[in-house]
Amino acid sequence: MRYVGYGLILMIALLIETGGAPGLSLFGVRPELLxxxxxxxxxxxxxxxxxxFGFSAGLMHDLLIGRFIGLYASVLLLLGAAIGFITEQLFKxxxxxxxxxVFAGTALSQVLYFLGMAAFGRGISWLQLGWQSVLxxxxxxxxxxxxxxxxxxILDKRLNYWHELLKRTG
Amino acid sequence: xxxxxxxxxxxxxVVIAVLVLNGIIHYTAQTRSQVSWLERVWRDILSPFQTxxxxxxxxxxxxxxxxxxxxxxxxxxxQLEALVLELRTEVNELRNFRRENEWLREALDFKQxxxxxxxxxxxxxxxxxxxxxxxxxxxxxAHGVTSGMAVVTNYGIVGTVxxxxxxxxxxxxxxxxxxxxxxxxxxxxxxxxxxxMEGNTGMLVATPLGRDTEVEVGDVIVTSGLSRIYPKNLPLxxxxxxxxxxxxxxxxxxxxxxxxxxxxxxxLVVLGDD
Numbered sequence: 001m002r003y004v005g006y007g008l009i010l011m012i013a014l015l016i017e018t019g020g021a022p023g024l025s026l027f028g029v030r031p032e033l034l035x036x037x038x039x040x041x042x043x044x045x046x047x048x049x050x051x052x053f054g055f056s057a058g059l060m061h062d063l064l065i066g067r068f069i070g071l072y073a074s075v076l077l078l079l080g081a082a083i084g085f086i087t088e089q090l091f092k093x094x095x096x097x098x099x100x101x102v103f104a105g106t107a108l109s110q111v112l113y114f115l116g117m118a119a120f121g122r123g124i125s126w127l128q129l130g131w132q133s134v135l136x137x138x139x140x141x142x143x144x145x146x147x148x149x150x151x152x153x154i155l156d157k158r159l160n161y162w163h164e165l166l167k168r169t170g
Numbered sequence: 171x172x173x174x175x176x177x178x179x180x181x182x183x184v185v186i187a188v189l190v191l192n193g194i195i196h197y198t199a200q201t202r203s204q205v206s207w208l209e210r211v212w213r214d215i216l217s218p219f220q221t222x223x224x225x226x227x228x229x230x231x232x233x234x235x236x237x238x239x240x241x242x243x244x245x246x247x248x249q250l251e252a253l254v255l256e257l258r259t260e261v262n263e264l265r266n267f268r269r270e271n272e273w274l275r276e277a278l279d280f281k282q283x284x285x286x287x288x289x290x291x292x293x294x295x296x297x298x299x300x301x302x303x304x305x306x307x308x309x310x311x312a313h314g315v316t317s318g319m320a321v322v323t324n325y326g327i328v329g330t331v332x333x334x335x336x337x338x339x340x341x342x343x344x345x346x347x348x349x350x351x352x353x354x355x356x357x358x359x360x361x362x363x364x365x366x367m368e369g370n371t372g373m374l375v376a377t378p379l380g381r382d383t384e385v386e387v388g389d390v391i392v393t394s395g396l397s398r399i400y401p402k403n404l405p406l407x408x409x410x411x412x413x414x415x416x417x418x419x420x421x422x423x424x425x426x427x428x429x430x431x432x433x434x435x436x437x438l439v440v441l442g443d444d
Contacts, residue, residue, distance in 0.1 A: 015216065017298035018306065019223035028370065029300050061298055062198075063212045066205050066333045066340060069198040070191045072299075114301060120199040130369050133300050 047084020054080030
């Protein structure tokens, strides 16, 4: 039940991303919802489950695009593991720490994905990395995290509750 | 001892997983004409939802336009607010219908004029990331669409189908940095190579193929038909700037495409010659 719920959340996020979400764009750049969800999930579940969540999210994205399959999955896996590790060391409930983590995590995932594409033959160099895009996506994700952190926690609690209830009733 | 063995096994599993993942990324980094069954199923599951979201989004965009217009009218004439509000909303709806109607009419004329068999397709999605310029169409193998087919509108070239599922296909836009097409300067007939520009600018770059090629601002670049993907003489865009390369031996012309790739709603897939 819990996993179906998380799968649906990721699917909806992916559909919003592919749908364009024009109202959410900044300088023509859209938010990276999958990396944002991975970070928010990791903050409440730790690095191991965050990495699995990230890998699943990335794989859904990769299978839809049909190119560099496994690259975004690897990036989000690393992101989940890294954010989990960092938030375990820091006081994760601190509002500013959370915002800073989302900002840095989004930028990191963007740069890693770009470098991955370059490494696997996209034929572009490091110099062509659009820093404006990275910055805009990071700002957008940080702003969105303000609105999504609490609902994600509540949804998470509900999913856990239903999961336990179903397990008990068989 | 058992702990060491377990660590060794986990380490080996991680190395194998990394190698397999590397292999898959490397394999799928190339343009493939066929996608795997898993991708096909995943895309076909998502495509009805993508269609629904795309249409809902379009509906709301039209509504937002109507609301914005409504605000302007309120400021201009408070006394006639109610009447103007009603009329303006109606006019907006009619404008939208007219725009759609005009586009489809032009597309129909273009379809009748051209010697190629064309298939009308609706744009139901865009690339989920900011690094690739792709769109998703609601037509796939079931409608005769295969990879490598050109996608156009009556204004010019849109891109190429790079992969497809049963009911959807993905189009790499001509403005993507990985796109290239054979072009021709319409006024002189000189051949140029037209490529997408890096950095999501929505512009094209034309570089000469011949030594004596000359291009000026305002020149129209059309497809040369040499690539066998795009039909000949379809407009690509207009030269807006010409920049000399090193030692003035060559140049790069900045081309503004006629097609607005950010506002595509319907396109035509070139299925083949009649």
